[in-house]
Amino acid sequence: MKKKIALIGYGVIGKRVADAIALQDDMELAGVCDVISDWRIQTAVSKGYPVYAATDEAKISMAQAGVPLAGxxxxxxxxxxxxxxxxxxxIAAQNVDTYREQKIKFILQGGEKHETTGHSFSAENNYTSALNRESTRVVSCNTTSILRTLTALKKANLLENARGTLLRRATDPWESHLGGIMNTLVPEKDIPSHQGPDAQSVDPELDVVTMAVKVPETLSHLHYWNVRLTRKADKKEIIEVLQTSTRITFINYSDGLVSNNTIKERYLDMGRPWGDMYEVALWQDMLKVEGNELYYAYVVDNQAIVIPETIDAIRSLTGMEENAEKSILKTNISLGIVR
Structure with a gap:
């Protein structure tokens, strides 16, 4: 039988998770729940998703706005x-007590602390440890990309340590009129920035340090990495190792994919919903290996990369699929993640 999945929060991530759930043949969207009554929730209505009010106050305002409520x-x-x-x-952390009182399994996103669930999730790294748990937390977009790339290297016994610099988008595109930064760069004051320790919440063995700078753009994040390998290697071997992750895709500067906006345009042309890129887009012709040192750069779609991880987390927590590779493949096919 299909598992019934409730979605709380129909925003940038929520609407994408809702559509991804609707594509699966082993789960169904029981409904979406929010406090908004504007065009965003009207989109859910137009797609035929049952809509619920998150609070009594929201119930009144949503009803007044003509939103048909299921409860x-x-x-x-x-x-x-x-x-x-x-x-x-x-906000999610405030809902946890309700979920536990209802004795319902739950998944949080990367904005919450690891301690809230006691488990943080990345499908290619620790799918099995989430099997049949009460809860997990899908780590943030940047942390997801870090784990995908470093886990591939670690599984090949090539990873000694990694040091990364992150150029972070200032805000989401749809709300850039509300805030963000202009004509400035804002470095995170702490080194390491929070993404390194966050990756270690999934894999404590990772020797990883991150530094981050907020930049005045909205489309995605850009990472630069310097990785010390356990031994000398060549570029061909490294590419083959990174290809073991089905959620890393290679792009080339020489093909005109020279910036985050050109990469976004490519995925729009491919017909992806919202131009979403679920994969880490890593520049193959920029990647360089010198002895036992590896250098590479990639782009992260902050709005999309965690969507496949969330679908896999659903399967793991509910025990629908015990094998990580089978779940990942199923999710990839449904979302059009192919070589």
Whole structure:
């Protein structure tokens, strides 16, 4: 039987998770729940998703705006097997007590702390350890990219340590009119930045340090990495190792993919919803190996990279699929992630 999945928070990540759930043949979207009553939730209505109000106040405002409601959050949780919480940072942590009282499994996103669930998830790294758990946390977009690339190197016994610099987008594209930065760069004051320790919440063995700078753009993040290998290697071997991750794709500067906006345009031309890039887009012709030192750069789609991870996390927590590779393949096919 299909597992019924409740979605709390129909925002940038939530709407993408909802559509991804709807594509799966082993789960179904029980409904979406939010407090908004504008065009965003009207999109969910137009797609035929049952809509629920997150609070009593939201129930009133949503009804006044003409949003057809199937009930309130408690009603949605009553019919669901698992809940994916995609609400803004810190709100999800406030919902955890409700989920535990309802004895419903739940998934949080990377804006929440690891301690809230006691488990952080990345499909190619620790799918099995999440099997049948009460809860997990899908790590952030940047941390997901770090784990995909470094896990591939680690599995090949090539990873000694890694040092990365992250150029982080200032805000999401849809709300860039509300805030962000202009004509400046804002470095995170702490070294390491939080992404390195976050990756270690999934894999404590990783020797990784990150530094981050917020930049005045909205489309994606850009990473530069310097990795010390356990031995000398050549470029061909490194590429073959990184290709063992089905969620890393190679791009070439020589093909005109020279910036985040050109890469975004490529995925729009490919017909991906919203031009979403679920993969880490790593420049093959920029990658360089000198002895036992590896240098590479890649782009992260902050709005899309965690979507396949969330689908795999659903399967793991519910026990629908015990094999990580089978779940990853199933998710990849449904989302069009192919070589």
């Amino acid at each position: 309130i959050m408690a009603d949605l949780l009553d019919i669901a097997d698992l809940v994916v919480d995609c609400t803004p940072k810190k």
